[in-house]
Amino acid sequence: MNQAFRSAHKVGLEDYQNNPEVRLQVEMQRQRDYELGQQVAAQLERQIHH
Template sequence: MEKAMQSAHGIGYEVYKRKHEIRMQVERRRENDYIQSRRLIADLDRKVHAHL
């Protein structure tokens, strides 16, 4: 878990766990990434189905 947090967000899990503001920043970034990926999937889906 420590390596994943460090590589994905540039902070260690202990810092993430202790500091509320850091945790909120990470969670906002995760939420934005999720929304962007859902939009990308929806766009690709529309393109695929438009050509059928």
């Protein structure tokens, strides 16, 4: 699991758990990725229904 986390977020799971600054950065990036995904999905949805 640590390897997958490191691969996805460029930081180890232990660092994420023990460092609030690292955790904040990872969560902010996750939020940006989620919002971008929602925008892409909405755009595709609009294209399908035109």
